[in-house]
Amino acid sequence: MRCPRMTTDSKTSSLFLFFMLLFSTVAISQTSTTESSTDAFPANAYQNSGNSRSEWQCKHGYRKQGEGCIAVAIPANAFLDSNGVDWQCQWGYLRSDNNCEQLVAPDNAYIIQTVQGAEWVCNRGYVASGNVCSKIAIPTNAHLVESSYGDGWACDKPYRNNGGACLLVSPPANAYLTSDSYGAGWECHRGYKKDDDNCLAVAVPDNAYLDSVGYQWQCERGYQRDLNSCAPIIIPEYGFLGTLGRSWDCQRGYRKVSRNCVAVEVPENAHINRIGNNWECNGGFRKESGSCVVAQSR
Numbered sequence: 001m002r003c004p005r006m007t008t009d010s011k012t013s014s015l016f017l018f019f020m021l022l023f024s025t026v027a028i029s030q031t032s033t034t035e036s037s038t039d040a041f042p043a044n045a046y047q048n049s050g051n052s053r054s055e056w057q058c059k060h061g062y063r064k065q066g067e068g069c070i071a072v073a074i075p076a077n078a079f080l081d082s083n084g085v086d087w088q089c090q091w092g093y094l095r096s097d098n099n100c101e102q103l104v105a106p107d108n109a110y111i112i113q114t115v116q117g118a119e120w121v122c123n124r125g126y127v128a129s130g131n132v133c134s135k136i137a138i139p140t141n142a143h144l145v146e147s148s149y150g151d152g153w154a155c156d157k158p159y160r161n162n163g164g165a166c167l168l169v170s171p172p173a174n175a176y177l178t179s180d181s182y183g184a185g186w187e188c189h190r191g192y193k194k195d196d197d198n199c200l201a202v203a204v205p206d207n208a209y210l211d212s213v214g215y216q217w218q219c220e221r222g223y224q225r226d227l228n229s230c231a232p233i234i235i236p237e238y239g240f241l242g243t244l245g246r247s248w249d250c251q252r253g254y255r256k257v258s259r260n261c262v263a264v265e266v267p268e269n270a271h272i273n274r275i276g277n278n279w280e281c282n283g284g285f286r287k288e289s290g291s292c293v294v295a296q297s298r
Contacts, residue, residue: 044069060084075099094118108133127152141166160185174199190214205229221245236260252276267291 041047041056048055058069063085074080077100078087089100094117105111105120112121122133125144136152138144141159144152155166158177171177171186178187188199193215204210207230208217219230224246235241238254238261250261255277264272266279269292273280281292 042068044071058085073098077102089117092118106132108135125152139164139166141168154181158185172198174201188215203228207232219246234259238263250277 044059044062045056046059048057058064061072061080061084062069063072072080072085072087074087075098077090077093079090080086081088089095091113092103092111093100094103103111103118103120108123108126109120110123111118122128124146125136126133127136128134136144138153139155141156142153143156145154151164155161157179158169158171159166160169161181169177169185174189174192175186176189178185184197188194191202191210191214192199193202202210202215202217204217205228207220207223209220210216211218219225222233222241222245223230224233225231233241233246233248235248236259238251239248240251242249250256253264253272253276254261255264256262264277264279266272267290269282269285270279271282272278281287284295285292286295
């Protein structure tokens with residue numbers, strides 16, 4: 001007996017029923033997963049991207065408290081900060097516990113906003129003294145300066161602060177005024193040196209010159225200092241003037257003995273050392289009592 005063949009309509013109906021059953025199963029599974037995922041963290045929270053379901057963060061404008069998220073309480077004259085978990089006072093207000101109090105600047109002051117909040121600063125020409133801005137008393141021959149320390153003023157040039165007054169600085173002959181706020185207010189010209197309140201000429205001996213500081217001298221090359229003069233450097237035979245020109249050295253193969261250059265006596269199986277003022281043994285020899293003997297192998 002032959003089994004009846006399925007018609008095209010019957011095949012289509014069977015496939016339709018199969019896919020409907022499969023879709024229902026997937027949908028139920030996803031719904032179950034979503035519900036279990038949602039139940040893993042509290043209201044006004046979300047799952048951290050890429051982390052496990054147990055890790056969550058509160059939404060912007062909420063903060064963690066225990067196992068839940070509560071709304072950030074923002075007082076009057078404040079706004080939510082960029083992180084969304086705290087608040088900041090508006091411009092001109094200062095945080096005080098859980099409130100924002102308006103900052104009132106005293107006379108002759110203005111308000112600025114800093115990282116710590118609002119604060120007031122005295123106008124130019126005034127200085128903070130407690131909770132008020134007092135006018136800076138500027139003496140004669142002085143001017144205001146922008147500084148967070150000191151008196152708020154400085155003496156004009158050529159005056160110098162002396163006990164709160166600006167006194168005239170009178171440089172002596174062969175001197176010039178300086179802009180330094182310390183010292184005498186003047187310096188001697190090059191070739192002169194200070195002597196109390198005067199500038200005396202530097203006595204430069206023969207064969208000498210002023211050094212870079214301008215109030216001391218150095219001997220020229222080939223001369224050396226001898227008290228207050230420059231004496232020529234006497235170079236012995238087999239000697240030469242040193243690199244700096246203030247002393248002498250012996251030629252290679254000679255060494256200094258008092259004020260002379262004496263030849264280095266090189267024994268057999270030896271040679272002049274690298275420096276050139278002594279000798280050392282050749283390879284395979286060792287020094288012993290002023291000579292070079294065969295080095296015995298160990």
